[in-house]
Amino acid sequence: MNNTSVSNTYDKKLARRERVRKFLRTMFGRKVVIAAAVMLFIFIFIAVFASVLTPYDPNITSPYQAFEAPSSAHWLGCDEFGRDVLTRLFYGARVSLIVGVLAVIIACVIGVFLGLCAAYFGGVVDVIIMRCSEALMSIPRIMVSIALIVIIGSSITDLAIILAIPTIPGYIRMIRGQALSLKNSDYVKAAEMQGANSLYVMLTQILPNAISPIIVMMTQQVGTTILMESGLSYVGIGIKIPIASWGTMISNGKNYLITQPMLAIIPGICVALLVICLNVLGDGVRDAMDPRLRGEA
């Protein structure tokens, strides 16, 4: 008796390890995905160790170096205030990644919680949550964010919250749909009959079985959020000017397009590269998580 249960847990462990291995193998089956993962790793590395990687400060101006051409000291030259462009790019990566990841986590946590509540409790709760999220969805996403900037502010965390809010309805709908179909399954009923409280059932029985489309959605949202952030910073209402972010760098560079077009173009390339990496990885995650594509329907 004891023996079989031990072998059972051992089997389970093996099966889980096998599943993870299969997941990774499918995900990294394409070379593009590997390349994207490497690139993303580099971006993250740069963002984390920005202060170690470069001897310069992103915000100290030295006017006599303004518009200095690329050299061995300043690999990408200097901007209009003599700040090292590469240094500012490094610190900009930090801003973009923090805003992107934080926004997605915030949206996911709130959205999943509300979606689970809507599905699990039904009735009035469901109607209120769904009507509100429909209202939120019918305002153009960017308008919601801009209007919220006035109210909340535009620091890095503020921006993450602001960019998260319009994406919450997506999570709510996704998790609600999943949870509704799981609600009547036997194991949820069994847990309820054993007297588990609703929070416990929602979090331990329903959520783990509804999570994979949410993870796919999250990975695909990071890129969009970073695009939005750079856009808002570009038009001057996102990250405010002394902080180095790719959007503000483009908008500063725009004033010198005739003489120094690279000041505006290079940060844009960074945004594009980062977003492409994130989207390719997101596609990889989706391919690995979607059982239909994994070949075991």
Added chain:
Amino acid sequence: MGKYIIKRILQMLVVVILVAVVTFFLTDMLPSDPVYLIGGDELTTEEYDYIYHQLGLDKPLAERFVIWARNALHGDFGRSYTYHKDVWELISARIPVTLYLSILSLIISVPLGVLFGMITALKRGTKTDSIITLLANVCSCLPQFWIGICLLVVFGLKLRLLPSVGFHWPGEVGIVQHIKELIMPLICLSLGGVASFTRQTRSSMLEVIRQDFVRTAHSKGIKERFVTFRHIMRNGLIPIITILGNRLAYMIGGSMFVENVFSIPGMGTLMVKSVSCSDIPTIQALVLLTTMVSCMAYLLTDILYVIVDPRISLTSDSKK
């Protein structure tokens, strides 16, 4: 059908009212004091009280909302704090520009996107497919405003082929200049749209190609072209309709970035300006109006969807 439309319009009204209430109360919580925004920083107590009273700020919040809503229904959104003009006057000059650009770019991007999507779906697995799909994926990752800046550098500043800034109606500058001014903003606005329509068309066509009735049609010996146009295309393009409204709403909001690059006086530039100056009446009006426009777009696409696809009948709507 009539019932369905009425139901949808009622739903839309609920949404618009909800948005109006929320924007009004949220913008009321703003930290900045509108009296100082209007009168400047150096006000005597009497002047302050006068403006305070004139704005109706001494009335309770609920009453102010009722007054604001009643005026808004008559097209009066109050006076802008920064422009010192009627908000409606400001907005009505800019709505046509943004709508014009968004709709034009939708007209460009739908046929192109559908065409590319069909090519990739029908030639799936070939080189053409992978190149177009790759391009579409890359294009949807590029920041719109940055594409604008690149175009500006190349065509506006280096080659000097196109005017780099401004937007004028054909009546003001002539049709040739008007088209020249439109080319770059439209490319920026449409590129993302073409990419997303390509991807959508591809995936929905591929889904149809796998269906039984297509296999049946093939095995009955029906001509390839007939199957493609009658069976695959007709069914594969239906889902595209649903993202039309979505895309239009997105473009109205997203045109802000392009308007900024090319200094086009549209709603986006107004929104950015009013946000950076905390111009509350203008923000409220803009949020409300864009919501209405996008609700209308959603409604139209839903109706179109029901007309085109008889399977989505009224019964399945009651489930929603």
